[in-house]
Amino acid sequence: MKTIAPQDLDVQSFYRLLNSSIAPRPIAFASTISKEGHVNLSPYSFFNLFGFNPPILVFSPSRNRHGEKKHALLNVEEVPEVTINLVNHAMVEQMSLASAEFDRHVNEFEKAGFTAVASERVRPPRVAEAPVAYECLVRQTLPLGDGSATLRPGAGTLVICEVVLAHFQDEIFDEKSRIDPHKIDLVGRLGADWYVRANDAALFEVARPQMGVGVDALPASVRNSNILTGNDLGKLGSVLALPTPNAVASHAQTDGMKALAEEARFGCQYLPDLLHHRAKQLLAEGKVEEAWLTLLLEK
Numbered sequence: 001m002k003t004i005a006p007q008d009l010d011v012q013s014f015y016r017l018l019n020s021s022i023a024p025r026p027i028a029f030a031s032t033i034s035k036e037g038h039v040n041l042s043p044y045s046f047f048n049l050f051g052f053n054p055p056i057l058v059f060s061p062s063r064n065r066h067g068e069k070k071h072a073l074l075n076v077e078e079v080p081e082v083t084i085n086l087v088n089h090a091m092v093e094q095m096s097l098a099s100a101e102f103d104r105h106v107n108e109f110e111k112a113g114f115t116a117v118a119s120e121r122v123r124p125p126r127v128a129e130a131p132v133a134y135e136c137l138v139r140q141t142l143p144l145g146d147g148s149a150t151l152r153p154g155a156g157t158l159v160i161c162e163v164v165l166a167h168f169q170d171e172i173f174d175e176k177s178r179i180d181p182h183k184i185d186l187v188g189r190l191g192a193d194w195y196v197r198a199n200d201a202a203l204f205e206v207a208r209p210q211m212g213v214g215v216d217a218l219p220a221s222v223r224n225s226n227i228l229t230g231n232d233l234g235k236l237g238s239v240l241a242l243p244t245p246n247a248v249a250s251h252a253q254t255d256g257m258k259a260l261a262e263e264a265r266f267g268c269q270y271l272p273d274l275l276h277h278r279a280k281q282l283l284a285e286g287k288v289e290e291a292w293l294t295l296l297l298e299k
């Protein structure tokens with residue numbers, strides 16, 4: 001374990017550790033406009049949803065290496081409006097191109113080859129290619145740190161935005177009108193040059209927890225198993241009640257359990273290990289109750 005205080009490292013080295021560990025992050029592709037009408041489009045992964053009543057999105061441009069404000073921040077200080085466009089896999093290379101340090105008056109919609117669509121409630125246009133776009137009013141900009149740090153390279157400013165209109169491409173919805181993660185195909189940002197595509201094998205579901213019995217209700221031999229993982233224990237701890245002794249006794253009489261006991265006896269195998277392997281398999285199949293019944297046979 002490495003234990004580091006931020007002041008023990010130079011700013012860039014600690015930034016790299018933060019950036020690679022607070023990850024993956026969603027990407028706000030922010031379109032802003034100056035008071036003269038120059039449009040800017042740039043990505044920000046210091047970004048998230050911070051409230052939904054009212055709907056609040058926050059992103060944070062850091063000062064550049066010269067300690068100067070980024071164009072997006074200069075723009076929202078002049079015109080406190082933004083469109084926040086979400087980035088899917090089909091857009092990622094063009095989005096990256098838009099992040100290059102073009103001059104303030106260069107329009108990154110044109111440089112990166114995106115289509116600007118006029119917004120309805122705010123002045124900056126939105127990105128036609130984006131699966132979702134939020135038109136927002138900037139409610140507040142908040143310099144971060146103790147005040148002395150705000151002119152340093154890397155000093156951040158929160159841009160707190162309230163959504164006033166949202167646009168969703170029809171293609172991202174499933175038949176029940178829910179956004180389908182496979183269809184929206186979002187990307188996230190990690191450290192260095194890494195991105196993640198939230199699709200295919202990267203997607204999985206975790207059942208909502210109940211007020212379960214807890215991992216502490218598991219017998220010590222199960223909690224300390226070398227076969228069951230922390231995820232296995234989490235699933236077991238999520239059940240509402242332990243199986244009754246009667247249920248355990250009748251489970252012991254099932255053909256599968258009798259076969260396991262025979263295997264242990266004649267194969268000279270350690271029965272608890274066999275039970276743990278069997279329970280692990282049942283948990284992978286989503287059969288949590290049966291896994292419990294199996295593990296309680298150990299006693």
Ligand SMILES: Cc1cc2nc3c(=O)[nH]c(=O)nc-3n(C[C@H](O)[C@H](O)[C@H](O)COP(=O)(O)O)c2cc1C
Nearest residue numbers: 042043044045046060061062070071072099100101
């Ligand atoms: C995926 C991605 C995420 C980024 N996130 C941030 C961020 O959160 N904060 C930041 O200051 N710069 C971030 N950048 C860099 C800015 O996009 C880049 O500095 C850009 O030139 C800023 O443009 P502007 O000065 O025209 O606003 C990111 C770049 C990429 C490619």
